[in-house]
Amino acid sequence: MEKLEFKFPSQALLAAAPPALCGVVGSGNLEILVRSGVDRQICEISVNTSARGFGETWRAVLATFAASQAVGGTSIAINDMGATPAVVSLRLAQALADYRGGAQ
Amino acid sequence: MSLSIRHSWFEATARQRLAGLLDPGSFCEFLPPAVAQPSPHLAQLDLPGAFDDGVVVGAGQLGSRQVLVAAQEGQFMGGAVGEIHGAKIVGLLRRAVAERPAAVLFLIDSGGVRLHEANAGLIAISEIMRAVLDARAAGVPVVALVGGSCGAFGGMGIVAKLCSAVVMSEEGRLALSGPEVIETVAGVEEFDAKDRALVWRVTGGKHRYLMDDCAALVDDDIAAFRRGSIELLDDWQETPDTLARLRAKQARLQGRLSAYGRCRDGLEIWAALGISEPERVPLLDCDELIALKEGLPT
Amino acid sequence: MTLNTILDALFPAGHAVAVANQVLAGEAQTALGPVAVLGTTDAAAIDHAMALALAGTVLDTVEQHPGRPLVFLVDTSGQALSRSQELLCLNGSLAHLASCVDFARRQGHPSLALVTANAVSGGFLSFGLMADQAYALADAQVRVMDLRAMARVTKIAYERLVELAASSPIFAPGAASYQKMGAIAAIWPAPSATLLLDALRDIAQARGAGDQRQSLATTRGGRQLAAGVSRQVEHAVGAG
Known part of the structure; x- marks a missing residue:
């Protein structure tokens, strides 16, 4: 298992919301928990992944997410059981949609 | 049969099952992911945990009845x-003793x-066994719902049978040792775990229903599990075990x-039960099988 | 240790226990009065017939001897592994046995289990772990699975499991782990009438206290989380 921590600058998400969970820690899958964070301009992401040595892949996928979406002010925690980058991106989008939905 | 789209119970996650089982918007989770901690024991073995440790517990309403629920994530x-x-x-079942909800719904999906x-x-699991019996002794029915990909095996198979009643789908499996374990220990001649049809004829919902090991058989559909649970609770009166009742069960x-x-x-067994074309049982749909059982000599 | 050696040591005042199909049933004399003796021997793999025989003895005792203590001698290698057993829902018969032991408790029968040799998974769950208190002889094997099989199933290196087992009662096989985890009250160096009497007295005194294994595990440092998590769920304030 590998534990990764990232901080990305990101446009501030307007409203804080109750925590949202998406996905399951099953083979080739992951769960993503989105919570409100501390710094409104920063998206903090921590990852626990079963696959070692993919730190740079994670950084690339997560940086793209934080740059393309307004997720400043969120703290995201991920438990991963070997999901592909495509699955990670899909779940991030779902988790964010759930989180935004909860804010309404 | 309804033409509306089915939402397969078998394929759904624990959270999706709860969302479709309970009255819309009524679910409230205890110890939700944001305040929970994953298993430190898995971390010690270098494995990622899950925030909810693989089971969702909480309260909700089922057809306006107040219920407590536990749903395992297979x-x-x-x-x-x-x-x-x-x-x-265990905490949820103890809460049931204190709170006396209309029922505890236990969505079992576990290898044990x-x-x-x-x-x-x-x-x-031993503590769960005692806690299920404590809840029932307090007059709270505990209903096991079995239709997930992992079935109810090992100690969770025992727990399911300690519940007031079991609701199953055809896809659900209920047994003690998994076919893979039996094959590994006793050989492929004893139990070929890859023979899916055989596995279902031995452990599946239809067989358990024909043998009265589950109280209700429903389609692999979240709405069907909801209807089945409501119908079951409509008629259910939880009464404490008596010597006479345990003797009758023993005799059976x-x-x-x-x-x-x-x-x-x-x-x-199906042939011995009086079913004239037992080989057709796996082909029947849920309603046909229920009708077949009702027509059997008792 | 043979069954008779164990029975003689536990019940010097006399015992009449029959063995059929690896299942024990009978009674014995103690300073506290007669007790029912039941259980399994020779590492029995519990099947329908054994579970029903045990359940039958429990029900007979409830019917004929109200309040009489139940002493289970546990020697089980687990459950019978066969297709015909599963076809008839073996988990159902084990659940029936467990509910009979629980029924006896509610009817005022104190119960005690002593693991004499082996206590493994399903067999142990269905009666030994259903007793008010479980004890184990010092050389008893108590486990879910041995570490080699566990390594195979979990795909974790055997050496790593051995290393962790030295410090973690969470999965290290052995009666000592189960004691730390709260499921075994005490380990007896040898079968002893004195220890049995003390245990029966303790159980009678603790009657009605409910399942104390989680809090025992906290005190003994075996399970640090279980009691707290259960309490949190039991008392959580619903947000809905």
Whole structure:
């Protein structure tokens, strides 16, 4: 298992919301928990992944997410059981949609 | 049969099952992911945990009845019971004794003990067994819903049978040892775990329903599990065990052991039950099978 | 240790226990009065017939001897592994046995289990772990699975499991782990009438206290989380 921590600058998400969970820690899958964070301009992401040595892949996928979406002010925690980058991106989008939905 | 789109129970996650089972918007989770901690024992073995440790517990409403619910996530570690997972279920059942909800719904999807936390898992299952019986003794029905990809095996198979009633789908499986375990220990001649049809004829919902090991058979559809649970609770009166009732159960189990103890395939038992074309049983849909059972000599 | 050696040591005042199909049933004399003796021997793999025989003895005791203590001698290698057993829902018969032991408790029968040799998974769950208190002889094997099989199933290196087992009662096989985890009250160096009497007295005194294994595990440092997590769920304030 590998534990990764990232901080990305990101446009501030307007409203804080109750925590949202998406996905399951099953083979080739992951769960993503989105919570409100501390710094409104920063998206903090921590990852626990079963696959070692993919730190740079994670950084690339997560940086793209934080740059393309307004997720400043969120703290995201991920438990991963070997999901592909495509699955990670899909779940991030779902988790964010759930989180935004909860804010309404 | 309804033409509306089915939402497969088998394919759904624990959270999706709860969302469709309970009255919309009524679910409230206890110890939700944001305040929970994943299993430190898995981390010690270098495995990622899940925030809810593979089981979702909380309160909600079912057809306006106040219920407590526990739903195991079969996709995480096979729904297996570890220290935190087990303790959440035990806490929920103890809450039921104090709170007296209309029922506890137990969405079982589990291979039993989580081997990575073997001793904690086994003891937790023992605590769940006692807590289920405590809730029932307090007059709270505990209903097991079995239709997930991991079925109800090992200690969770025992727990399911300690519940007031079991609601199953055809896809659900309910047994003690998994076919893979039996094949590994006793050989492929004893049990070919890859023979899916055989596995279902021995452990599947239809066989369990025909043998009265589950109270209701429903389609693999979240709405069907909801209807089945509501119908079951409509007629249910939880009454404490008595000597006479346990004696009657003992006699029934002994009777069928002498009658069918040598059978090795559902087909043999179904024929002995008086079903004229047992080989057609796997082809019947849920309603047809229920009608078939109702027509059997008692 | 043979069954008779164990029975003689536990019940010097006399015992009449029959063995059929690896299942024990009978009674014995103690300073506290007669007790029912039941259980399994020779590492029995519990099947329908054994579970029903045990359940029958429990029900007979409830019917004929109200309040009489139940002493289970546990020697089980687990459950019978066969297709015909599963076809008749073996988990159902084990559940029936467990509910009979629980029924006896509610009817005022104190119960005690002593693991004499082996206590493994399903067999242990269905009666030994259902007793008010479980004890184990010092050389008893108590486990879910041995470490080699566990390594195979979990795909974790055997050496790593051995290393962790040295410090973690969470999965290390053995009666000592189960004691730390709260499921075994005490380990007895040898079968002893004195220890049995003390245990029966303790159980009688603790009657009605409910399942104390989680809090025992906290005190003994075996399970640090279980009691707290259960309490949190039991008392959580619903947000809905």
